[in-house]
Structures are given as C-alpha cells and as structure tokens.
Amino acid sequence: MPLAASPAPRRALVVVNPTAGTARPQLLAEVVERCRARLDSVTVHRTTHRGSATEAVRAAHTPGGGPAPDLVVAVGGDGTVREVVQGLLAVHHRHSPAPAGAPGGASGPGGASAPGPGALAVVPAGTGNSDYRMLWADAPWAASLEAVLTGDGSRARRRRIDVGLLAETGELVLLGACSGLIAEGLITARAITVPGRERYARALPEAAAAFTPYPGRVTVDGSVLHEGATVLANVGGGRYRGGQYLILPHSELDDGLLDVCVVGAEVAAADVPHLARAGLLHERPGVVHGRGRRIVVERLDGRPLRFEHDGELQRLSFTSMTVQVLPGVLPVWGAATKEVTRVHTQGAVPLGGLAAS
Numbered sequence: 001m002p003l004a005a006s007p008a009p010r011r012a013l014v015v016v017n018p019t020a021g022t023a024r025p026q027l028l029a030e031v032v033e034r035c036r037a038r039l040d041s042v043t044v045h046r047t048t049h050r051g052s053a054t055e056a057v058r059a060a061h062t063p064g065g066g067p068a069p070d071l072v073v074a075v076g077g078d079g080t081v082r083e084v085v086q087g088l089l090a091v092h093h094r095h096s097p098a099p100a101g102a103p104g105g106a107s108g109p110g111g112a113s114a115p116g117p118g119a120l121a122v123v124p125a126g127t128g129n130s131d132y133r134m135l136w137a138d139a140p141w142a143a144s145l146e147a148v149l150t151g152d153g154s155r156a157r158r159r160r161i162d163v164g165l166l167a168e169t170g171e172l173v174l175l176g177a178c179s180g181l182i183a184e185g186l187i188t189a190r191a192i193t194v195p196g197r198e199r200y201a202r203a204l205p206e207a208a209a210a211f212t213p214y215p216g217r218v219t220v221d222g223s224v225l226h227e228g229a230t231v232l233a234n235v236g237g238g239r240y241r242g243g244q245y246l247i248l249p250h251s252e253l254d255d256g257l258l259d260v261c262v263v264g265a266e267v268a269a270a271d272v273p274h275l276a277r278a279g280l281l282h283e284r285p286g287v288v289h290g291r292g293r294r295i296v297v298e299r300l301d302g303r304p305l306r307f308e309h310d311g312e313l314q315r316l317s318f319t320s321m322t323v324q325v326l327p328g329v330l331p332v333w334g335a336a337t338k339e340v341t342r343v344h345t346q347g348a349v350p351l352g353g354l355a356a357s
C-alpha cells in the first residue's frame with residue numbers, strides 16, 4: 001500500500017556495521033557525505049556488537065530524546081538490515097494505536113500523533129545483500145540513495161510493506177522462510193569458501209543432488225494447500241531467494257498477504273536450482289501456490305522440520321513453522337516500479353517485490 005505521499009526525508013540515522021562483508025570506511029564516508037548534502041540532520045551509529053543496530057534505532061526514536069529520524073539508512077548486509085527492521089518495528093508498536101497496516105497509521109512524518117519509525121533505506125555492504133536486491137534489484141546503491149534523499153518519485157517510492165512473524169520464535173521474516181531444500185543449501189554453503197551469492201549458487205545444486213523429499217503439509221489460512229512428499233515450501237516475502245532463485249514470481253511486498261510456493265516431489269530436487277534460476281520453476285506440474293495471512297508448514301513424520309528464514313538456519317527442533325503476516329508495518333524506500341531494473345539471472349524477469357502504483 002503506497003503512502004499518500006513520499007516527501008523527501010529531512011533527518012537521517014545512518015546505522016553502519018563496520019564488520020559487514022564489504023563495509024569499507026570510504027563507503028560510509030560517501031553515504032554520510034551524500035546524506036549531509038541533502039538533509040537537515042544526519043547521525044551516524046557504528047555498531048559495536050550483535051543487537052547494536054536494533055538498540056540504536058530504538059534509542060533514536062525515544063520520546064523526548066529530540067526529533068526522531070524520518071529515514072534510517074542501514075549500511076551493511078542482511079543481518080544488519082534485519083536488526084534495523086527489528087528496531088523499527090519496536091517503534092512501530094510503541095507509536096501505532098491504529099491497527100497494524102491501517103492506511104496512514106501514526107507513522108507519516110508530520111502526522112498529528114507521535115511520529116512512527118523512520119523509513120528504512122538500505123545501502124548494500126554485506127556479502128549477499130538480498131534485502132537490497134529485493135527493493136532495488138541491480139540498481140547502483142548511490143543512485144538509489146540519491147533518489148531517496150531527493151524524494152525523486154520517478155525513481156524511488158516510500159511504502160509500507162508487510163513483514164512476516166515466525167510464530168514459533170517471535171522472529172521477523174523479511175525476505176522469506178523456507179523448509180527443505182533451500183534450508184539444506186545453507187548447510188552445504190558453510191563448507192564453500194567463495195563469498196556472497198556465488199557461494200549459494202554453488203551450494204544449492206550440491207544440496208539438491210543429495211536431497212530426499214520429506215513428508216509434509218502446508219496449510220494456508222486453515223485450508224490444506226499441499227500434503228505429501230515435499231521438496232520445499234517457501235513463504236514470503238521477496239520473489240527471489242539467494243538473490244537469484246525465482247520462487248514467488250507474483251509476490252507483492254505490500255499487499256497485506258504472504259505468498260507460499262510448495263514444490264512437491266513431482267519435481268526432482270536436482271532440477272530446482274536451474275529451473276528457479278531460469279524463472280521456470282513456478283509453472284512446473286507439482287508446484288502449487290497459495291496466498292494468505294497465516295501459513296503453516298509441517299513435517300509429518302515427527303522428525304524436525306529443517307527450515308530457515310532470511311538466510312538464517314533455524315537451529316531448534318520444531319516440526320512446523322508458522323508464518324503470520326504483519327501487514328504494512330514497515331515503511332521502506334525502494335524502486336518506484338517493479339519494471340525499473342532487472343536482476344541478472346539466466347531468465348531475467350522483472351524485479352519482484354514492490355507493486356507499481
């Protein structure tokens with residue numbers, strides 16, 4: 001759901017993780033210089049430990065602690081973005097008396113009630129940077145940031161996007177959560193030393209070659225979508241996983257719903273990586289799609305369900321994962337339309353995520 005307007009931001013909090021994969025001092029210097037050239041006030045927080053980004057975002061929005069930022073720039077990888085989002089959602093819950101996702105809510109700058117969280121902008125400085133790609137595809141970060149700072153509506157939009165809540169742990173799901181093969185790929189990736197996206201591009205086929213489907217069930221808002229041998233069930237979120245595998249081609253980040261794709265055993269696991277890279281997986285027989293507010297993914301033989309969310313493997317021994325939508329809770333800057341840029345995969349398709357409006 002687009003906000004009524006996308007005014008240019010005035011006050012930024014820049015949160016940088018100096019330990020993120022590609023966070024060089026000159027990158028931070030350039031981000032800060034660009035922000036200072038355009039904005040009234042810019043505060044920089046360098047993270048010092050895990051959780052530091054969340055703390056900084058919350059502190060910057062403390063009532064009575066001075067004007068809150070209307071822009072929060074996360075400079076780091078997906079882990080840093082997730083921590084910043086956690087902080088923003090804590091502020092959202094503190095400030096939003098309106099039901100989650102209600103248009104307008106209390107979060108627009110200049111709103112009558114206390115301002116909600118600043119809008120997220122991402123500068124990619126990690127190794128995978130899937131969050132940045134979900135929002136901007138392959139656009140260069142400097143051009144994206146400049147469009148945000150100037151409120152250039154032809155290139156950047158501020159929207160309130162949906163976030164998933166993993167009911168079993170209370171964790172947030174931004175890019176997506178997946179059982180089966182994609183989770184196995186993360187385990188295989190640990191032994192591969194090449195950085196970033198390339199690591200996962202090598203890991204997934206390797207994991208697929210050794211993969212055995214599990215007995216599973218997927219339920220969408222109380223109705224069974226799939227029951228039987230399962231290769232993967234992906235809930236989201238972004239259209240791509242691993243920044244390159246097209247799994248949810250019709251997912252919109254701001255429609256108030258979660259999409260789910262289940263790949264049944266009719267599709268050989270070994271074919272999933274190349275089909276998904278080519279953008280062909282979703283139309284194969286044995287692949288089903290659903291959309292709803294609450295998605296339950298179960299393993300039915302009593303053994304732990306292997307699953308991940310946002311690229312983090314879930315280490316607890318749950319037999320199910322339940323993802324509920326928190327509609328429209330996260331204000332975020334992204335590309336103006338989904339047609340603006342393309343992700344370079346073999347079968348390049350329009351960017352997933354933000355609805356053109």
Ligand SMILES: Nc1ncnc2c1ncn2[C@@H]1O[C@H](COP(=O)(O)OP(=O)(O)OP(=O)(O)O)[C@@H](O)[C@H]1O
Pocket residue numbers: 017018019020021022047048049050051052076077078079080081083125126127128129130
């Ligand atoms: N100062 C710090 N020292 C150690 N760890 C930190 C620090 N600041 C943040 N972290 C942690 O570093 C982790 C990894 O950061 P991040 O994901 O941004 O970088 P990355 O792993 O290089 O990128 P990507 O996730 O895109 O591959 C985060 O989970 C975060 O909690």
